Amino acid sequence: MTYPRITLLAGALAAALASCADSSEPSAAAESGRTARDSRPDGLFADFLDGKYDSAGHPFGAAVVEAESACEHDTGMAEAEGWAALADKHAPGILCRAKASAVGKGVFTVSVRALSQEPDAAAGPAVLSVKVRDLQGAELGSKEFMSKSWPAMTWQNLAVRFSMADAGPVSIEVAWSGGSPVRIDYLEMFRSERQLVLSPASGVLAPGAQMQFEFNDPPTGSKLEADCDGVDQTQVLTDLIAAGKATKQTTDFRLIVTAPADALLAACNLPSRFKVKAVAGDQVRATSRVSYRLAPIECAFEPGKVAVLLTGFEPFPADSTSDNSAERAVKGFDASSLPQVSVMRMILPVEYDAAPGWVADAIERCKPDVIVGFGQGRCAVDLETTSYNLKDTAEVSGGVPDNRGVIYGGDPIVEGGPAQLSSLLPVDKILAQLQEESIDSGLSDDPGRYVCNNLFYTIMTKIQGTGRIGGFVHLPRMHSVDPASQAMLQKVVTAVVEQSAAVVGGR
Structure with a gap:
C-alpha cells in the first residue's frame, strides 16, 4: 500500500496525530477531507522522547500551560483540545495570558503549540505574537509569527528564547491579529541551552x-x-x-x-x-x-559498471542504543543480484555539516553515477521528492541537536542557493517496485529540516548539470533490526539501486 500523505483539514480546527505504534486513531472529518499535520516527520525525533522528554513530549522540568484550562483569554473559544479564534466570530486580542513560576537564571524558551487553518496574508503579516515579560513588565523576549512562513493546518512549535537574570517568575502573552483562524494547544517554558x-x-x-x-x-x-x-x-x-x-x-x-x-x-x-x-x-x-x-573513505568502484554510492547514518541521538535502520540497510545490502552495478558504502555521522561534507568530498573524488542517501524517520518507506535550503530544528521541543551537539535555527544550507531542489531518482518506478513487493511506501515532499535534508540538498546541489542522478529515502524507524526487517531493507535498497542503475545504464 502507499504510505498515506498527512493532508490538511478544513472547517473546525482539529488535529489527528499519527504514531508508529498506532495509526488507527480516529480523526475529525471535514468537507475537504484535509487533516492537520505535524511540522516534522512522524517519529523523526522519536528517540528524543526516550528519557529526554516526558511522555507528552514536553522537556522534563518544563512549565506547561494548557491553553483551554490554564490561560486567561480576551477572545476566542474553547475547543476539545486547545483554544481557538475564528475571523467571523472573534475580535483580535489575547488568546492566552499566563504566568510561569520561578525558574532560575539562564537561557529559556517559551514554546507555543499552535495551528493556523488558512494563513491569510491579506489580513496582516503576523498571525500570532508572543511576548515574555518579567514581574516589573520589562520585555524579556518577543516574536511575531508571520503568515507567509506558516503552512496551513500544520502544527507549529512557535518559540521565543530569552535570558533570565533573576529567579522569575515571568508572564507570557499570546496575541491574535485577527483574520487567519488559529488554535493553540499549550504553552511550555523550559531551559533551552543545556547543550x-x-x-x-x-x-x-x-x-x-x-x-x-x-x-x-x-x-x-x-x-x-x-x-x-x-x-x-x-x-x-x-x-x-x-x-x-x-x-x-x-x-x-x-x-x-x-x-x-x-x-x-x-x-x-x-x-x-x-x-x-x-x-x-x-x-x-x-x-x-x-x-x-585517519584518512577519507577510499573510493571503491569497479570500472565498467554503474557506480552507486549509498550512504546511511550512525545511530542517533548520541546516547542511543538503538539500531539506525539506514546504517543496517546500507551495510547489509547484498548487490550480487545486480552484476551491472558497483556499490560504495558510507556510514555518516549525524552532523549537519560533516555528513554532507563527507559525501560532497566523495562525489568529487570518486565520481559516482548514482548517489542515494538513506535515513530513518517515519513508519514506512518514504521516497523524498524535494530538498530544502534550510537547516532548522531550533524550535522542535527547544532544539534538537545533531550528534555533535549543534542546533541550527533557520540557517540556509547554501547561501544564495535555490529554495528547493528536486530528487533526480526515478521515484515513481521505485515506488511501483516496492508496492509489487507489498512494502508500505509512498512519496514525500517533506524530509524535515534536520541532517537528512541537509545531506539531500547537498547531494542535489553537487550533481546539478553533471548527468548524475541522486536523491534521498527515509526508511522506517526500528529500535532493533531483526532478520525479517533486514530482508525488507534488502528489498528496498535493491529497488532503489536497480531502478536508478537502469536510468544511468540506459543512456
Whole structure:
C-alpha cells in the first residue's frame, strides 16, 4: 500500500496525530477531507522522547500551560483540545495570558503549540505574537509569527528564547491579529541551552588538533565522562587535566574542557566513535558523539559498471542504543543480484555539516553515477521528492541537536542557493517496485529540516548539470533490526539501486 500523505483539514480546527505504534486513531472529518499535520516527520525525533522528554513530549522540568484550562483569554473559544479564534466570530486580542513560576537564571524558551487553518496574508503579516515579560513588565523576549512562513493546518512549535537574570517568575502573552483562524494547544517554558558541543566535527583530524567539549548551563558539580567505542577514556582525560596538558574552565553558564587530540585518542583504534557525557550527580544531562578517521573513505568502484554510492547514518541521538535502520540497510545490502552495478558504502555521522561534507568530498573524488542517501524517520518507506535550503530544528521541543551537539535555527544550507531542489531518482518506478513487493511506501515532499535534508540538498546541489542522478529515502524507524526487517531493507535498497542503475545504464 502507499504510505498515506498527512493532508490538511478544513472547517473546525482539529488535529489527528499519527504514531508508529498506532495509526488507527480516529480523526475529525471535514468537507475537504484535509487533516492537520505535524511540522516534522512522524517519529523523526522519536528517540528524543526516550528519557529526554516526558511522555507528552514536553522537556522534563518544563512549565506547561494548557491553553483551554490554564490561560486567561480576551477572545476566542474553547475547543476539545486547545483554544481557538475564528475571523467571523472573534475580535483580535489575547488568546492566552499566563504566568510561569520561578525558574532560575539562564537561557529559556517559551514554546507555543499552535495551528493556523488558512494563513491569510491579506489580513496582516503576523498571525500570532508572543511576548515574555518579567514581574516589573520589562520585555524579556518577543516574536511575531508571520503568515507567509506558516503552512496551513500544520502544527507549529512557535518559540521565543530569552535570558533570565533573576529567579522569575515571568508572564507570557499570546496575541491574535485577527483574520487567519488559529488554535493553540499549550504553552511550555523550559531551559533551552543545556547543550554539549564537541569540536572539531567528525572527520580526519589535523596534526596537532585540539579537542574541545563545551557544556552550556552546567548544573553545579557537573563533570564530563568520555569513551571511545565503549572503552572508558575518562581517566585519560582526568590525567591530562591534572598534568596541565588539558584545561578545564568553569563559569556560571559554561564548562569548557580542551585537550590534545593525539593524547586523548591514543588508545582509540581509528576510525572510532568518541562519546562525551555531561554528568551531574547520578544523572546524565547531555551526550554528544563524533567520529574520527585517519584518512577519507577510499573510493571503491569497479570500472565498467554503474557506480552507486549509498550512504546511511550512525545511530542517533548520541546516547542511543538503538539500531539506525539506514546504517543496517546500507551495510547489509547484498548487490550480487545486480552484476551491472558497483556499490560504495558510507556510514555518516549525524552532523549537519560533516555528513554532507563527507559525501560532497566523495562525489568529487570518486565520481559516482548514482548517489542515494538513506535515513530513518517515519513508519514506512518514504521516497523524498524535494530538498530544502534550510537547516532548522531550533524550535522542535527547544532544539534538537545533531550528534555533535549543534542546533541550527533557520540557517540556509547554501547561501544564495535555490529554495528547493528536486530528487533526480526515478521515484515513481521505485515506488511501483516496492508496492509489487507489498512494502508500505509512498512519496514525500517533506524530509524535515534536520541532517537528512541537509545531506539531500547537498547531494542535489553537487550533481546539478553533471548527468548524475541522486536523491534521498527515509526508511522506517526500528529500535532493533531483526532478520525479517533486514530482508525488507534488502528489498528496498535493491529497488532503489536497480531502478536508478537502469536510468544511468540506459543512456
